[in-house]
Amino acid sequence: MLNAVEISHLTVKYPDIKALDDVSFVVKEGDFLGIIGPNGAGKSTLFDSMLGLNTKYDGTIKFFGQDIKKSKKYHKEIGYVPQNPVFEKNFPATVSDVVRMGLRTESDENKIDEILQQLWIHELRNRRIGELSGGQLQRVFIAKALVNNPKILILDEPVTGVDQQSIELFFSILKELNSKQKITIIWSSHDLDAVNKLANHVACLNRTLFFHGESEKFFSDDALVKQYSEASMQEHMHHH
Amino acid sequence: MSFEILTYSFMHRALISGIAIAILCSVVGLFLVLRRYSLFGDAIAHSSFGGIALGLLAGVYPLWTAYGVSIISALIITKIKDRYNISGDASIAVLLSSGIAAGLVIISFSGGFTIDIFSFLFGSILLVSVDDTILILALTGAILIVILLLYRQLLYSTFNEEQAKVSGIPVEKINYLIIFMAGITVVTSIQLVGVLLISALFVIPNVTAIMYGRGFKQTAILSMSFSVFSVVVGILISYIFDITPAGTIVLLSIGILGTTMGIKSAGLLSKN
Numbered sequence: 001m002l003n004a005v006e007i008s009h010l011t012v013k014y015p016d017i018k019a020l021d022d023v024s025f026v027v028k029e030g031d032f033l034g035i036i037g038p039n040g041a042g043k044s045t046l047f048d049s050m051l052g053l054n055t056k057y058d059g060t061i062k063f064f065g066q067d068i069k070k071s072k073k074y075h076k077e078i079g080y081v082p083q084n085p086v087f088e089k090n091f092p093a094t095v096s097d098v099v100r101m102g103l104r105t106e107s108d109e110n111k112i113d114e115i116l117q118q119l120w121i122h123e124l125r126n127r128r129i130g131e132l133s134g135g136q137l138q139r140v141f142i143a144k145a146l147v148n149n150p151k152i153l154i155l156d157e158p159v160t161g162v163d164q165q166s167i168e169l170f171f172s173i174l175k176e177l178n179s180k181q182k183i184t185i186i187w188s189s190h191d192l193d194a195v196n197k198l199a200n201h202v203a204c205l206n207r208t209l210f211f212h213g214e215s216e217k218f219f220s221d222d223a224l225v226k227q228y229s230e231a232s233m234q235e236h237m238h239h240h
Numbered sequence: 241m242s243f244e245i246l247t248y249s250f251m252h253r254a255l256i257s258g259i260a261i262a263i264l265c266s267v268v269g270l271f272l273v274l275r276r277y278s279l280f281g282d283a284i285a286h287s288s289f290g291g292i293a294l295g296l297l298a299g300v301y302p303l304w305t306a307y308g309v310s311i312i313s314a315l316i317i318t319k320i321k322d323r324y325n326i327s328g329d330a331s332i333a334v335l336l337s338s339g340i341a342a343g344l345v346i347i348s349f350s351g352g353f354t355i356d357i358f359s360f361l362f363g364s365i366l367l368v369s370v371d372d373t374i375l376i377l378a379l380t381g382a383i384l385i386v387i388l389l390l391y392r393q394l395l396y397s398t399f400n401e402e403q404a405k406v407s408g409i410p411v412e413k414i415n416y417l418i419i420f421m422a423g424i425t426v427v428t429s430i431q432l433v434g435v436l437l438i439s440a441l442f443v444i445p446n447v448t449a450i451m452y453g454r455g456f457k458q459t460a461i462l463s464m465s466f467s468v469f470s471v472v473v474g475i476l477i478s479y480i481f482d483i484t485p486a487g488t489i490v491l492l493s494i495g496i497l498g499t500t501m502g503i504k505s506a507g508l509l510s511k512n
Contacts, residue, residue: 092458128455
């Protein structure tokens with residue numbers, strides 16, 4: 001198995017604190033990694049660095065063996081679903097307009113139709129995005145991330161503010177993408193139960209990496225699970 | 241009603257230039273409005289006032305100096321805004337007042353207001369020359385081609401800068417490009433409605449079109465249609481009744497906006 005992502009000695013310093021301190025881990029192709037950790041643990045800093053939004057770091061980040069500071073080609077291998085996509089509520093864009101933005105090549109309407117059908121939002125294609133519910137919006141942004149056939153999908157705590165039914169649908173979509181389409185998934189989440197159900201690897205981050213390994217190992221270590229479920233509960237409460 | 245006015249060559253030039261400017265302003269304006277930069281056109285127009293005064297003082301064709309001054313000051317203010325983290329509305333206020341202030345000082349050097357200054361402040365579409373018309377058509381064509389070629393990058397970085405960056409779009413360069421195109425558009429359009437009313441052409445047709453709840457391309461087409469309608473009808477009405485074209489054009493587009501609001505309040509438009 002190829003290394004989809006290889007992070008070595010990643011350190012990010014802010015004037016007063018180290019947001020990330022010597023973080024190293026590898027994600028193999030086809031892995032489904034759940035990243036957990038409390039607020040301020042450095043999850044966003046980690047993602048920003050991986051996505052090229054933060055370039056002030058020490059260490060290296062590689063996608064499929066290519067250092068992202070040296071090669072710009074990595075952009076096309078990655079689909080990214082932000083936590084709370086920010087946009088003007090009256091932005092004149094329909095669902096298909098938004099998905100089309102993700103498309104790098106010439107407009108391919110068949111591809112857009114296909115992806116909208118796969119995510120159960122085809123009937124919404126001509127609706128303005130400002131009219132959608134949280135769950136529908138989430139699927140639109142997953143569609144936008146997937147329309148280029150990325151090899152890696154990065155999702156930032158994407159279930160905040162979404163109803164239970166949509167969360168279930170979202171989980172089944174992720175599972176299918178990983179198992180059938182072999183897309184490598186990196187997902188930061190508060191929901192330990194969901195991570196247990198879906199991910200085959202877990203990384204516990206709190207500025208440094210406390211644990212990284214198979215989820216079975218993580219979930220069989222009661223002390224670790226207790227520590228992180230408390231941390232994520234607190235954060236969850238904080239969010240509501 | 242006599243159609244005689246449509247046979248005058250100055251009217252042909254006015255209508256052709258007016259339609260080109262209407263299309264240009266609504267397209268460039270859509271990106272500015274969606275970026276919450278609605279007043280940026282106004283600020284560039286005011287800074288061009290300094291450029292016009294400079295041209296009149298130096299004896300150079302004032303629109304050339306206006307292009308130079310507006311584009312340079314718009315790019316500088318954008319750079320300053322990013323560097324010193326000044327908010328968008330404050331940077332617009334700085335740009336707006338510095339242009340007018342510089343213009344006033346330069347004008348007082350040249351011995352006070354002249355008729356030329358008034359035509360730039362309030363527009364003089366019925367006076368555009370053949371050369372002006374050719375320049376307006378060429379710049380409109382060039383900017384529309386750039387927008388068509390970079391459509392996805394422009395739309396995506398307007399929709400969400402961060403996500404556009406993650407997709408590998410050079411967002412900073414695209415931002416400067418939009419400012420540059422806005423600078424050219426504003427100065428080109430001064431001949432139609434003048435410095436004082438320019439932002440109306442950028443903002444009103446777009447705000448109206450957005451209310452119809454359609455996708456991006458349809459919104460752009462609606463906005464262009466409203467804009468062209470206001471300009472063409474405005475020029476004709478103003479000539480027939482001998483009133484100012486600039487004011488008539490802007491009032492007509494406000495009329496379309498008001499009508500749209502009425503239709504929307506009556507529940508005849510989709511929600512949003």
